[in-house]
Amino acid sequence: MFSLTQGLRRALQTRPAAPSTAFGTRRRTWEQTADRVARVAGALAALGIKRGDRVAILALNSDRYFELMYALPWIGAVMVPLNTRLAAPEIEYILEDSGAVGLFIDAAMAHHLSALEGRMAAVREVIWLDDISSPDGMLHYEDLTAYDMADDLGAANDETAGLFYTGGTTGRSKGVMLSHANLVVNAMNAVAGMGFDSDTAYIHSGAMFHLADGASTFGVTLVGGRHAFVPRFEPVEVLQTIAGEKVTHAQFVPTMINMMVNHPRFGEFDISTLKLVLYGASPMPEGVLRKAIEVMAHVGMIHGYGMTEAAPIVTLLPARYTTLSGPYAGRLKSCGQAALTCEVKVVDANREEVPRGTAGELAIRGPNIMKGYWNKPDETAAVLENGWYYSGDGATMDKEGFVFIVDRLKDMIITGGENVYSAEVENAISLIPGVGEVAVIGVPDERWGERVHAIIVPKPGTNLTADLVLAHCREQIAGYKCPRSVDFRNEPLPLSGAGKVLKRELREPYWKGYTKAVN
Numbered sequence: 001m002f003s004l005t006q007g008l009r010r011a012l013q014t015r016p017a018a019p020s021t022a023f024g025t026r027r028r029t030w031e032q033t034a035d036r037v038a039r040v041a042g043a044l045a046a047l048g049i050k051r052g053d054r055v056a057i058l059a060l061n062s063d064r065y066f067e068l069m070y071a072l073p074w075i076g077a078v079m080v081p082l083n084t085r086l087a088a089p090e091i092e093y094i095l096e097d098s099g100a101v102g103l104f105i106d107a108a109m110a111h112h113l114s115a116l117e118g119r120m121a122a123v124r125e126v127i128w129l130d131d132i133s134s135p136d137g138m139l140h141y142e143d144l145t146a147y148d149m150a151d152d153l154g155a156a157n158d159e160t161a162g163l164f165y166t167g168g169t170t171g172r173s174k175g176v177m178l179s180h181a182n183l184v185v186n187a188m189n190a191v192a193g194m195g196f197d198s199d200t201a202y203i204h205s206g207a208m209f210h211l212a213d214g215a216s217t218f219g220v221t222l223v224g225g226r227h228a229f230v231p232r233f234e235p236v237e238v239l240q241t242i243a244g245e246k247v248t249h250a251q252f253v254p255t256m257i258n259m260m261v262n263h264p265r266f267g268e269f270d271i272s273t274l275k276l277v278l279y280g281a282s283p284m285p286e287g288v289l290r291k292a293i294e295v296m297a298h299v300g301m302i303h304g305y306g307m308t309e310a311a312p313i314v315t316l317l318p319a320r321y322t323t324l325s326g327p328y329a330g331r332l333k334s335c336g337q338a339a340l341t342c343e344v345k346v347v348d349a350n351r352e353e354v355p356r357g358t359a360g361e362l363a364i365r366g367p368n369i370m371k372g373y374w375n376k377p378d379e380t381a382a383v384l385e386n387g388w389y390y391s392g393d394g395a396t397m398d399k400e401g402f403v404f405i406v407d408r409l410k411d412m413i414i415t416g417g418e419n420v421y422s423a424e425v426e427n428a429i430s431l432i433p434g435v436g437e438v439a440v441i442g443v444p445d446e447r448w449g450e451r452v453h454a455i456i457v458p459k460p461g462t463n464l465t466a467d468l469v470l471a472h473c474r475e476q477i478a479g480y481k482c483p484r485s486v487d488f489r490n491e492p493l494p495l496s497g498a499g500k501v502l503k504r505e506l507r508e509p510y511w512k513g514y515t516k517a518v519n
Contacts, residue, residue: 002181003156004073007222008034015198015224022245023063023229030224036145037067038152041074043144044102047125051076051153054098054163058082058091059106059129060231061208064141068104068129069208069217073180076155079162080175081209084108084232085418085478088115090173094165095120098175098374104141106130108231156180163374164211166308167412167421175374176308178211183218185367186311189339190219193302193316194249194278200225201273203247205238205256206417211312212280212304216251235260239269246273253281253417255448258288261295272298276319280304281417281449284332289324305335305405309389311368313339315403334402342366346397351390359406362395363388411503413442415450418480422503425483428476429454429469434462437493439501440483443510454483455506457492464488 008030011020016031028036049055055077059065072079080098082091091112095103099122105113107130120126128134129141155161161183163175190196194216202220204227206213220227228245230237233256241247252260257279260266277299284292284303292301300319306312317336321328338344345353346360354360369389372380383390394407413420422440429438437457442450458464466486473482494502 001154001156002179002184003154004161004180004183004218005070005152005155007184007187007218008037008070009152011221011224018198018224019226021063021066021227021229026063028063033063033067035149037070037074038149039147040067040071040141040144041152042150043147044071044077045075045150046147047102049075049077049102049125051155052078052160053102054078054080054100055102055104056080056082056095056098056100056123057104057129057209058084058109058112059104060084060108061204061229062106062129062231063227063229064129065208066204066217066227066229069214070221073155073161074152075150076153076159078160081162081164083165083209083478084207085480087475087477088112089476090478092116092119094173094175095123097173098163098165101125102127104129107132110135158371160371164308167419167424172424174376174379177371177374178308178311179371182311182368182370183214184222185341186215186313186339187218187222189313189316189341189368190215191223192340193304193313194219194276196220196223196225196249198224200249201245201247202227202249203238203241203245204229205233205241206251206253207232211308212251212306215311215313216249216278220249235263236265239263239266239271242271242274243269247271248273248275249277250274251278251280254279254284254288255416257284257292258447261288261291266295271296274299276300276302278302278304278316280306281414284322285446285449286324289322289332293324303335305403307391309370309383309391310342310364310366311370313368314342314344314364314391315339317402331402334398334404336403337401338403339366339368341368344397344401344403345388346395347390351385351388356397356399359394359396361409362391362393362403362405364391365389413440413450413452415442415445415452415480416448420452420481424477425452425454425473425481428473428481429456429483431476432464432469432472434459434464437501439493439503439506441503441507441510443485443507444514445484448484451484452481453510454486455493456486456488457490458488 012034020030020033134140165173301322303317306314315336321331343365392410411422425440436459443453445451
């Protein structure tokens with residue numbers, strides 16, 4: 001039986017007195033954590049939250065967030081982690097689409113409450129997830145820990161454990177339904193790929209709403225390791241926590257690594273316990289890798305590739321290949337070989353497998369693949385066929401099964417580790433009076449990998465400015481989705497015979513000199 005809560009029960013059984021979580025000055029053991037999880041679950045049940053109900057979490061990283069990721073499945077409820085960088089209209093849409101009956105929120109996100117007032121029709125309970133006192137009339141998370149312990153209801157296997165929202169090519173986020181089995185299987189992939197064991201100390205420096213962190217969350221718990229939390233990524237706080245908590249494993253995007261290794265205070269901290277870093281979302285720029293090897297020579301670096309629909313791990317590139325010299329140097333541009341529970345293949349437009357070395361679309365199969373998109377049967381059918389998930393990523397695979405991502409068939413940009421679907425940004429910009437046509441593309445950026453770039457054809461007689469466009473976008477969409485640069489042009493956007501904007505043609509001038517059209 002695959003159940004998320006089984007990992008917590010195993011940690012309790014095998015290491016009850018061992019440390020489980022560290023957040024600020026707060027420390028707990030697995031026995032204490034399991035007790036709190038069961039009590040919070042009992043409180044949620046008493047509040048009327050039942051099996052299958054969706055409950056949203058809008059908060060920065062913390063030990064309480066971690067406990068919720070077990071308390072909800074303990075009673076068979078479905079977690080809905082929300083991206084903390086979303087704008088209020090995006091949060092409203094997800095709450096409505098998911099039908100969330102509860103919302104956990106912390107002080108850092110509380111500014112959204114006024115904008116959401118009267119717009120959360122299904123939400124019956126809003127619960128405060130912070131150390132400071134809760135607003136008048138709002139339950140505090142710690143109040144929940146005084147309730148009687150609930151029995152683990154045994155939600156497992158194909159039951160939905162979480163709805164994880166990802167951007168959509170139509171401009172609307174899609175809720176990816178992941179089962180208990182999906183998440184447990186990928187926790188096992190994380191254990192095998194990253195070498196987690198009971199001596200592991202893992203730092204949650206990436207956002208916990210991201211499944212990239214989730215695989216490690218569930219994996220480290222499964223082996224009874226230890227979790228250290230920082231609210232959000234900040235180079236000095238992360239380095240302090242690695243040193244203070246004797247962290248052994250971490251996960252970063254290349255942008256984070258760049259910010260740390262080039263920070264003027266980097267040398268002040270003893271990070272000798274750090275053994276392994278998983279990096280993902282984009283390849284490691286050569287300059288960043290050289291610096292990382294220079295100052296963190298003792299740390300192994302693994303490249304991971306995946307997506308929400310795969311819960312998320314698909315391929316892993318072992319640390320021995322993260323090198324700029326020697327016989328393995330050519331593997332650095334690869335995202336690795338299939339994870340233990342995955343099969344991968346490259347297919348043509350007819351979904352027929354192509355010869356090794358031929359470019360096509362990457363398809364993935366395994367027990368980690370999602371159940372489908374929440375309430376979106378047509379979009380589910382478009383990407384799932386005969387057990388295979390068709391990723392929309394252009395790739396090649398060599399004779400030894402190493403995968404190389406070469407293009408993005410879906411209209412998506414990855415900037416600083418975050419996925420941005422062009423349609424979301426285009427929809428926001430098109431609401432501006434005076435915009436005739438708009439196309440949003442990803443262009444190379446040394447710091448972020450890619451940056452969001454808008455190309456706008458204004459209507460005749462209008463006076464649009466980049467500042468106006470950016471100010472409008474900040475009100476409508478998350479900050480990381482907003483364009484960092486804008487070009488205005490007088491000629492119409494290039495179109496295909498079917499009337500689609502030829503984005504490859506628009507991207508071409510920006511990507512000259514690069515070996516592939518994504519970064």
